[in-house]
Amino acid sequence: MRKILVLSFCLCLLLSLQAQQTQKPPLHAKNWLAITGKPLAATAGATIFQKGGNAVDAACAMIAATCTMWDVLSWGGETQALIYNPHTGKIIGINALGMAPTGATPGFFKSKGMHYVPEYGPLAAVTPGTPGGICTMLAEYGTMSLKDVFTPAMQLAAGYPIEAQTANSMERGKERIKQWPYSKAVFLPHVGQEREAPEAGEIFKQTDLLETLRKMVEAEQQALKKGKNRKEAIYAAYARFYTGDIAKEFVRGCQEQGGLITEADLAKWKVMIEEPMSVNYKGIDVYKLKQWTQGPAMLQMLNILENFDLKSMGYNSARYIHTVTQAMQLAFADRDFYYGDPYFAPEEPMKGLLSKEYAKERAKLINPDKNLAPALPGDPYPFEGKTNPFTNYLQQWSGNKSLSYAPIDEKYMEKLWLGTTSVEAADSAGWVVSVTPSGGWLPACIAGRTGVGMSQRMQSFVLDSVLDPFNVVEPGKRPRVTLTPTLAMKEGKPFLSFAVQGGDTQDQNLLQFFLNVTEFGMTVQEAVEAPNVNTNQLYLSLGGEDRKPKPGSLLVNSNTPDWIRRELIKMGYKLSFEDRTSGPVNAIYFDSRHGTMWGGSSNHGEDYGVGW
Incomplete structure (x- = not known):
């Protein structure tokens, strides 16, 4: 009974x-859907769809926007995606996860009295993955230019009314943020006042990040002028981030604050299509x-x-x-x-x-x-x-x-x-994209004048083989x-x-x-x-x-x-x-x-x- x-x-x-x-x-839709963790970022995806982009274009725009809005991630984090290609009927995996830098060994961290890699700061950083992930997804499976897809994010970086959730995260984390000069300059525009972070609704500007994104678009547009095709031009932007002047400033800013990432680490890292x-x-x-x-x-x-x-x-x-x-x-x-x-x-x-x-x-x-x-x-x-x-x-x-x-x-x-955050996009042509981008969350350490918050993902390694013999930290891993x-x-x-x-x-x-x-x-x-x-x-x-x-x-x-x-x-x-x-x-x-x-x-x- x-x-x-x-x-x-x-x-x-x-x-x-x-x-x-x-x-x-x-939500009911016939033509396309764009879903993510921030209303403005979903609008960025919708804007791309309205311009004729496919689900990959829209997903890339949403990732870029959420990173710019610090939706518990930033540009120095990692992007991992599954893409359904209707032309082949196959699902593709995108591995845009950064790797451990030179010198990141169990002995190094244990010598500092640590049982795990630290939670915060430059020593927690793997190499940035999201810029390369966006470029690879867009070049291989999208239809639009990087300039088109980056436009919403660049407009946000130029200044947008910040939401209470992000602004309050900056305020809560301000004591840690003050340890890092480049983060302090971006996140705490009212240093010395009772509230040092932006207020909800205040226009939040990121001039260094805007310049980084502008440089990537510039590299793409210059390549197009030289006769390169759409795909080659996007990879020119990829190269400027990982081997050009952006890479040099990122490494300088990382190492200045005690990080391990080298120019060779950035140049060696690649996105894996799996x-x-x-x-x-x-x-x-x-x-x-x-x-x-x-x-x-x-x-x-x-x-x-x-x-x-x-x-x-x-x-x-x-x-x-x-x-x-x-x-x-x-x-x-x-x-x-x-x-x-x-x-x-x-x-x-x-x-x-x-x-x-x-x-x-x-x-x-x-x-x-x-x-x-x-x-x-x-x-x-x-x-x-x-x-x-x-x-x-x-x-x-x-x-x-x-x-x-x-x-x-x-x-x-x-x-x-x-x-x-998460990103979901689909269109009537059959393209489907599911993404969980992350890393570089607040309070984040920004690398120099790039405006890019470094990932904290290295903390997911272990230092002892007994815990997991497959996941022990090692350079390049x-x-x-x-x-x-x-x-x-x-x-x-x-x-x-x-x-x-x-x-x-x-x-x-x-x-x-x-x-x-x-x-x-x-x-x-x-x-x-x-x-x-x-x-x-x-x-x-x-x-x-x-x-x-x-x-x-x-x-x-x-x-x-x-x-x-x-x-x-x-x-x-x-x-x-x-x-x-x-x-x-x-x-x-x-x-x-x-x-x-x-x-x-x-x-x-x-x-x-x-x-x-």
Whole structure:
């Protein structure tokens, strides 16, 4: 009788969710959609579409605009994207993640008494990736000039009315900003006054950044005058940033403030165009970038969950939350130990990790009545016909007695949720782009007179092979990042394009968004707003010395009924609560029945979409 009542409640809850009005309306479009983390940046994408650009052109314009507006990222950060090319029917991965500079070794950081690379400042910086990423995407798959695509960002750099969220971030971080002279000059125009950062609505100007963007456009236009084609001209701008006068000033400013990046590092770095990874979940092909991101972890989660009847459990029932959480924790344990830069040895066992057989073995570890704590990495090597060379490290993981129910404080949660932005674009010609650009967030250290905030992504490396033998810092190597755009295909056609901000919560929220749509029939806007859960039983990828997993620590929505809370506590979870636990996800659903697109834009803050 109790099971019938629980199932009836879950059905009623699902029906009420589907019937209720969302906080934001879904976007409907026939021609194009542009969605990102700032209203003005979405307008930049819309402007490009109105001028005849495709989804790649629009996505590049939105990335440029969000970087200029410091939407928890800047121009010195990294860009990672998935692009569906309708002419080939293929999905392309863009790896525009910076690499560790010369001198960045475990010994260097340990000599300074560090257990991790620092969170902030020049020593946290990998080489800039976003300028090269934009140029490569635009040159290879776009249709417009860099001048056209950069115009909205340049107009913003010349001066725009800053929003309260960004202005207040500058004010909160001003003591750290004052350590860096070039950042102080940009972010604190009212030094000496009670409020030293700009006020909301004040015109915020970035003259150095504007000059950097102008130089890149100048390089493109000069190349065109010399008879170069569109693609060659864009790469001339790329070259000026990484090997020309911009590079020289960036390096000078970085090293002046104690950073390690050299001119040779910038010249050596290249954007990688890759084939992404994918798994099939109940007839839907889901694509993620390679193991230099955490993206394959979501693919592992789907493989594990395919062994359970999630729909029958009911949306956000205790059994559903528990099963999804266990799959996430098992996949994160594998992520934490096995993921790293695929262009460096040792080779990651991705074939084994993403095999359906391995997922079945991991699924057997899920006790329906109890949280598995701690969840440990598995051994995927036998599933690709090999012997695991790191069993000694795995034994040290299993013997780790330091994992405990330590209190979850505000600083820890800030690191878990540390945000960026997301960019989604699609057009009627069939181009689809999903991007999670990041890095160089406030408080950022600006490199000299470039106006470019340096990335802090090097902190995602480890200094000890026991933690992850694939992700130990090394010059020229890319750190394993949390950034993870997603594309899904159904019957050979685009089905969903979605991405989210939020550090280690990204693939947790993207997984649940995907299940909301595919298992529970939610519309794309309902799915981006629907309550999720987040586990802290993983190693933090960002920030500080306290990065160890918090076994059983689970964030649930404040509206979770008491009886579900009691069941979860009985299963061994230690619960915390928030009013909003849904992402924030931005997404596009492709309505093949009507030949239209649905846009879903997060209801968390400033995320915004425009369609036509």
